[in-house]
Amino acid sequence: MKIIAPHTCPSCDSTLVSENCILYCKNSACPAQSYKLVENFAKVMKINGLGPAAISKLNLQSIYDIYTLTEQDIIDCLGNALGTKLYSSIETSKNAPLNQVLAALGIPLIGKTASEKICVYVKHISQITSDIAVKALGPKAASNLVTWLETQSWEELPFSFTAEEIKNGQTVCITGKLRTFKTKAEAAKYLQDKGYKVVDSVTKTTNILVNESGIESDKTKKASANGTLIVNNILEL
16 A cells, blocks of 8 residues: 655644655644643643643633733633642642753754753843854854844743752863963862863763864763763863
8 A cells, every 4th residue: 555645734734845755844833832842842841730730721822822821711721620720730840940941942952951051151132143053052052042132032931041060970071282271180179179070081971172282082072972061171061
């Protein structure tokens, strides 16, 4: 039996686009995509009670819709007990740092790791520029992030968009000759004083590789393959 591929999206009837033998709906207003975007946001932001059923009952079409709900709106729809708890969780989510919010917005290639990488360089979302994004994330992810910032009304969301310190607990590996310190021991102390854990080798759990020489060492190649953030100036950390 011959299987005929669909030509239109079953949710919004938009023409599907084939990329690498996979069909995609490119309509940003597609109801199915909007639903999944809200579902993903609620999960990453840890908004307890805002699962698929609640999203459907509340008819949430976008992330912005979540924060237009009053407590009474939610109670009328879900009942007093569930409504009160969900409203409280939504209010708590407003205190989330930029690190978490960026990862929740559904921007392609901008997940938890990418969010933490960009927050090494900025303290507020308004400080994100194309150059900084490319430096932290690479060209493709940077383009997605900058395009989102330029086309979305993120100022309407009720967050401070301020990054929290993510240094403590992060692991840093140093490779090659240094320009900022005479010895690696001095550099390691500087990093440790700032809350980093200095390691000798690059693994999948290594957060940052310092390569001030610019030489593509084996550690650098491994870090690149792992998606590890590579910096060329320790003093930027």
